[in-house]
Amino acid sequence: MKRSMAVMIMSAMLLTSYTTVQGEVSAAAASAQSALTGHIENSVNLRSKPSLSGGVVGLVKKGTTVAVLEKTNDYWYKIQTSDGKTGYVSASEKYISVSGGVSQNQGGQGTSAVVIYGVNLRTQPSVSSGKVVKMLGKGTKLTILEQSNSYFYKVRTEDGQTGYVSTSSKYLQIGGTVSSPAPSNPAPEQSASISEQVQKVIQAGLKYLGTPYEFGSNRNTTTTFDCSDFVRQAYKDALGIVLPADSRKQGTWIRNNGTAVYDIGSLKAGDLVFFSSYKGSSASAYAGMNPNTERITHVAIYMGDGKILQTYSVKSGGVRVDDFDGAWKYRFLYGGSVLK
Structure with a gap:
C-alpha cells in the first residue's frame, strides 16, 4: 500500500x-513566433543592455537567424537567439536586417503625445519637401500614427488633421500631459534643418560602430578608419560634404569657417572636436597648453550630452561612443560646427 x-x-x-x-x-516558442525575424549580416556582440557599456554575453555569428523582440531605440534591437539567449545587438544595417518594421518602445502606433514647444505640421516627413500646414502650439494633443523615419512622426490632431512633425524631444512629450496653456504666439521651430542634418551625421557615424581602426586608412573604403577618415565619412555619407582628409587640415577648416569654440560648454551636437597628444591622465599634464599652437593629433564628433563618437586605436575596438571626460577634457583644444 x-x-x-x-x-x-x-x-x-x-x-x-x-x-x-x-x-x-x-x-x-509563442514569444519567438510573435517576434519579427532578424538575419545577422556580420558577426555582432550580444550585450546585456542597450549600450556599448553593456557587458558582452556572447557573439552572434554571421548568417544566424534571430527573433527581434523590440527596437529599444535608434541604435539597439533586443533579440532572442535560437538557444533562448536574449540580449541587445546594434541596429545598424551592417549587422542585422529585419523582416518588416519594428515598433520602438516609445512613440509607437496609437501613442499619445503633447506639443511642448511650437512645432510645424508638415505635408511630408521632410523639411525640404514637406510643406508647412500650420504651427502646432504648446499644449496641442496628438496621436502618433507611425514613426515615418528617424526624424518625423506621422500624427493626427484632435480635430482629425494628419501630417508630420519632428521626432525631437524638444518638441514633443510622448504620453502624459502639459498643464500650461498654449501661448498666443508659440515659439517657432528653430534651426530645424540644421538639427536634422546633425542627426543624419550622427546616425551615419553610428552605423559604423565597431569598424576597425587603421592609421592612415584608405579614404576610398569603409572597411577601416582612422579618426579623421571616420568623421569625414560620416559627413560625406549624411550630407555629401567632403571635409579635408586629415585632422589638422580639418581643424584649420573649422577655424577658417568661423565657428571655432574653445569652451566645452559651448559645443553643439555635430561639432568636430580636436585634441592634442595624450600626456597623462591628470589636468596638470596639460597646464599652459595653447590651443592655437598645440599640434592637433585627434578629431571626433561631439554627440551632445557629454558624449563623443570617435575611433582612435586598434586596442580600443574601432569606432565607439565615449564619455567626454577625464583626459579627453584635458586634451581638448577647440571644436566647431561644419554647418552654418
Missing part, C-alpha cells in the same frame, strides 16, 4: 513538472 502510494505521488510530481516545462517551452 505504501509502495503504491509512493509511486502515485512520484507520478503526479513528474506529470506536474512535465506540464510546467512544456508550458514554459510553449510560451517561449
Whole structure:
C-alpha cells in the first residue's frame, strides 16, 4: 500500500513538472513566433543592455537567424537567439536586417503625445519637401500614427488633421500631459534643418560602430578608419560634404569657417572636436597648453550630452561612443560646427 502510494505521488510530481516545462517551452516558442525575424549580416556582440557599456554575453555569428523582440531605440534591437539567449545587438544595417518594421518602445502606433514647444505640421516627413500646414502650439494633443523615419512622426490632431512633425524631444512629450496653456504666439521651430542634418551625421557615424581602426586608412573604403577618415565619412555619407582628409587640415577648416569654440560648454551636437597628444591622465599634464599652437593629433564628433563618437586605436575596438571626460577634457583644444 505504501509502495503504491509512493509511486502515485512520484507520478503526479513528474506529470506536474512535465506540464510546467512544456508550458514554459510553449510560451517561449509563442514569444519567438510573435517576434519579427532578424538575419545577422556580420558577426555582432550580444550585450546585456542597450549600450556599448553593456557587458558582452556572447557573439552572434554571421548568417544566424534571430527573433527581434523590440527596437529599444535608434541604435539597439533586443533579440532572442535560437538557444533562448536574449540580449541587445546594434541596429545598424551592417549587422542585422529585419523582416518588416519594428515598433520602438516609445512613440509607437496609437501613442499619445503633447506639443511642448511650437512645432510645424508638415505635408511630408521632410523639411525640404514637406510643406508647412500650420504651427502646432504648446499644449496641442496628438496621436502618433507611425514613426515615418528617424526624424518625423506621422500624427493626427484632435480635430482629425494628419501630417508630420519632428521626432525631437524638444518638441514633443510622448504620453502624459502639459498643464500650461498654449501661448498666443508659440515659439517657432528653430534651426530645424540644421538639427536634422546633425542627426543624419550622427546616425551615419553610428552605423559604423565597431569598424576597425587603421592609421592612415584608405579614404576610398569603409572597411577601416582612422579618426579623421571616420568623421569625414560620416559627413560625406549624411550630407555629401567632403571635409579635408586629415585632422589638422580639418581643424584649420573649422577655424577658417568661423565657428571655432574653445569652451566645452559651448559645443553643439555635430561639432568636430580636436585634441592634442595624450600626456597623462591628470589636468596638470596639460597646464599652459595653447590651443592655437598645440599640434592637433585627434578629431571626433561631439554627440551632445557629454558624449563623443570617435575611433582612435586598434586596442580600443574601432569606432565607439565615449564619455567626454577625464583626459579627453584635458586634451581638448577647440571644436566647431561644419554647418552654418
